[in-house]
Amino acid sequence: MKTFANTIRCAGQAFFKVYRFNKSIVLLSLFISLMVALQSNINIFLSKWIVDQLSANNLYSLLGSIALLITFQLVRLVLESYSTLKNGRMHMEFAVHCENDLIDLVAKTELLDKEHPQYTGDFSYWSFINGKYLESYTTVTQLAKQSLIAAISMGYLLYYHLYIGLLALLVGTSKGIYDLYAVQRRAVINEKLMRQARVYHYYFDLLTGSQTQKEMTLFQLVPYFRQKWMRKKNEANALSMQLEKLNLKRQASGELLSIISSGIVIVIIAILIFRGSLTIGDYVAITMALTMTEGNITMMFVSISRLTENAAHIERLHKIENDVHAAIHEPVQNELKPFRFQDKLRICNLTFRYPNRDEPALTDINAEIGKGEMIAILGENGSGKSTLIKMLLGLYRSDSDSIFYDGVSIRLLDRSGMWSKTSAVFQDYIKYMTDVRDNIAVGNVAEVHNTNKLHSVLAKVGLSKTFEHGLETKLGMLEDNAVNLSGGQWQRLALSRVFISDKHELVVFDEPTSALDPVSEVRMMNEMLEHCRGKTVLMVSHRVGIARRADRIFVMESGRIAESGTHDDLLREHGLYHEMWHQQKQWYD
Numbered sequence: 001m002k003t004f005a006n007t008i009r010c011a012g013q014a015f016f017k018v019y020r021f022n023k024s025i026v027l028l029s030l031f032i033s034l035m036v037a038l039q040s041n042i043n044i045f046l047s048k049w050i051v052d053q054l055s056a057n058n059l060y061s062l063l064g065s066i067a068l069l070i071t072f073q074l075v076r077l078v079l080e081s082y083s084t085l086k087n088g089r090m091h092m093e094f095a096v097h098c099e100n101d102l103i104d105l106v107a108k109t110e111l112l113d114k115e116h117p118q119y120t121g122d123f124s125y126w127s128f129i130n131g132k133y134l135e136s137y138t139t140v141t142q143l144a145k146q147s148l149i150a151a152i153s154m155g156y157l158l159y160y161h162l163y164i165g166l167l168a169l170l171v172g173t174s175k176g177i178y179d180l181y182a183v184q185r186r187a188v189i190n191e192k193l194m195r196q197a198r199v200y201h202y203y204f205d206l207l208t209g210s211q212t213q214k215e216m217t218l219f220q221l222v223p224y225f226r227q228k229w230m231r232k233k234n235e236a237n238a239l240s241m242q243l244e245k246l247n248l249k250r251q252a253s254g255e256l257l258s259i260i261s262s263g264i265v266i267v268i269i270a271i272l273i274f275r276g277s278l279t280i281g282d283y284v285a286i287t288m289a290l291t292m293t294e295g296n297i298t299m300m301f302v303s304i305s306r307l308t309e310n311a312a313h314i315e316r317l318h319k320i321e322n323d324v325h326a327a328i329h330e331p332v333q334n335e336l337k338p339f340r341f342q343d344k345l346r347i348c349n350l351t352f353r354y355p356n357r358d359e360p361a362l363t364d365i366n367a368e369i370g371k372g373e374m375i376a377i378l379g380e381n382g383s384g385k386s387t388l389i390k391m392l393l394g395l396y397r398s399d400s401d402s403i404f405y406d407g408v409s410i411r412l413l414d415r416s417g418m419w420s421k422t423s424a425v426f427q428d429y430i431k432y433m434t435d436v437r438d439n440i441a442v443g444n445v446a447e448v449h450n451t452n453k454l455h456s457v458l459a460k461v462g463l464s465k466t467f468e469h470g471l472e473t474k475l476g477m478l479e480d481n482a483v484n485l486s487g488g489q490w491q492r493l494a495l496s497r498v499f500i501s502d503k504h505e506l507v508v509f510d511e512p513t514s515a516l517d518p519v520s521e522v523r524m525m526n527e528m529l530e531h532c533r534g535k536t537v538l539m540v541s542h543r544v545g546i547a548r549r550a551d552r553i554f555v556m557e558s559g560r561i562a563e564s565g566t567h568d569d570l571l572r573e574h575g576l577y578h579e580m581w582h583q584q585k586q587w588y589d
């Protein structure tokens, strides 16, 4: 009962969501569906009339009814084509509308949740269920049409030939119930298929993608991954076969039931005609009404089961949307404080653990960073440098008050205001496969058309002569005339994003020069530090030579700040920094 109420509620929600989106098209298609339903039933009466006139040799009446039959068919054709065209357009527009909602949902989802491996699966499910509103709306319209056709044709049968009417009801319902069962089995298999598809698509992309070919060739990995792909693909094919068999079985048993019922009906009618209580026209009308009643009752069951299945998905989507909103513990907008960093950044007992990890990535971090200071952060892989940076930039939300900008907890700060005054070059920066212009301007999209500024930035990162078509040079792999860049060139472009704005108060570099040659590295560092004069800079680097230039150095180890101080302080401590310095010293001597 609860499921039924749910189905009606969600089907109603889906219908009204589409109705609000485009009232006139929805009303129009509903009207046309009902007209088509009426026409189907009028067909029965006209056919009966035509056959009876034929038997009575009534030529004028016969021609008149044939003309009427053809006219109705033509009107139906025109109406249906018009509706299909209008609906096709609305479907596309509504799909865009839903995708926009999906983009919003993703944007509102916490970064930490998006970095969780489960997110990839969740997202494909979100995209899948996002299409369910439209499907439910279409099903509701179809259900209205099916109900009207079935009701009139069954009414006709029940009124004139009660037993035949009851038989149609019985056969239609049994086929429907069988279909209902098959639909549920199908849903289970389809879900499994979706999960399989993710994996074999991944293997297929590995085998065929242009980025993967280097390793595929050198390590001669094609046979290895082909085998993995084949295995998954075969598993998926076996599932598809199950689905196919299920469909065949359903179709065959439905047909069988229909054949038996038509057989019975033909016998009954033959007897009635023989006795003279039925005309040939009645025979035509009864068989048509029988097929229509049976078929539409079965389809009504399928529609209802589809609505039930979709209701479950739509409910899930509502729950996801609510969860995403609930996860935003952000105080209401007018309680948020503007971001200011004129004095100092204070980190107090900061501990952080990724939800899918047992060990904390950061443990009890305490530090103070004054405005305008340059801090270098060193430490081996996995010691928590990138995590610390993401916390300081407010990219991961913390529930406790442990990061303060000018005394205000980051929890209370207007984060978008903060992000417009901060800049970062991440370790895994994005290589935008558009053009050079975009690759620089993403650092401050307001400047995307400021060609002079973009040129001067390009010069600062040493790329002014690199691109044949200047800022308009297409990059990456998306277009035929695009060019790919070396790791170092891509990294310079990523660095250019810091130079495009002067408004930033905090600039963060996460291993910004790891792909540059040593000479370029020194030159680039000088440029960057010159540009960042007066700003606060956090610089993650493995290079002691770069760290040495910082005002202070934090050395991280297993999520803690193990050492902190100036270059000279840390050398005197004879700890980790001292060790790194001695290992790398000869590079800088």
Ligand SMILES: Nc1ncnc2c1ncn2[C@@H]1O[C@H](COP(=O)(O)OP(=O)(O)O)[C@@H](O)[C@H]1O
Pocket: 115, 116, 354, 355, 356, 357, 361, 379, 380, 381, 382, 383, 384, 385, 386, 387, 388
């Ligand atoms: N998104 C994530 N989800 C779960 N664990 C993560 C994630 N990112 C990093 N980690 C883990 O947190 C620890 C610190 O990582 P990270 O801050 O990236 O180190 P570093 O930048 O110093 O190399 C590591 O153990 C790493 O595996």
Ligand SMILES: [Mg+2]
Pocket: 385, 386, 387, 427, 510
């Ligand atoms: Mg890192």
